[in-house]
Amino acid sequence: xxxxLRMVELVTGSAADIAAVxxxxxxxxxxxxGEAWTRTQCLGILGMPGIWLTMARVDGAIVGFALAxxxxxxxxxxxxxISPRYRRRGIGAALLRSVIAEARGRGVTVVHxxxxxxxxxxxxxxxxxxxxxxxxxxxxxxxxxxxxxxxSYAVTLA
Numbered sequence: 001x002x003x004x005l006r007m008v009e010l011v012t013g014s015a016a017d018i019a020a021v022x023x024x025x026x027x028x029x030x031x032x033x034g035e036a037w038t039r040t041q042c043l044g045i046l047g048m049p050g051i052w053l054t055m056a057r058v059d060g061a062i063v064g065f066a067l068a069x070x071x072x073x074x075x076x077x078x079x080x081x082i083s084p085r086y087r088r089r090g091i092g093a094a095l096l097r098s099v100i101a102e103a104r105g106r107g108v109t110v111v112h113x114x115x116x117x118x119x120x121x122x123x124x125x126x127x128x129x130x131x132x133x134x135x136x137x138x139x140x141x142x143x144x145x146x147x148x149x150x151x152s153y154a155v156t157l158a
């Protein structure tokens with residue numbers, strides 16, 4: 001069965017890609033959950049050591065990204081976002097595998113992430129070996145003032 005999706009190209013991103021990162025984030029993250037980062041937050045972290053940004057391109061257009069950081073021998077997946085019209089086509093999995101491979105190449109032993117409880121991406125993380133390690137009650141603050149729990153996950157790299 002053909003999905004009409006052409007080859008996904010993963011490329012290294014930088015602060016120069018901030019407009020594409022913002023656009024994907026605004027499309028991907030439901031505002032009511034308060035998960036999207038601001039331009040200032042993104043630019044601030046992109047200038048720090050140990051940070052890497054991977055962009056997913058389809059037909060020349062940025063349709064997703066992953067932002068991660070290295071801390072000693074551990075890594076953290078900070079953000080993973082896919083434009084809604086490109087979901088369920090393997091792009092998120094490709095980005096996640098890329099983060100894991102990059103982390104492994106940097107000598108990382110564990111990759112951590114935090115995700116809103118109930119987020120559909122949890123199935124993707126679990127399929128790639130991530131296990132729940134904890135939770136933070138009322139971590140995310142939505143636009144309407146409501147709060148949402150965050151769950152911590154980690155995968156140990158062989």
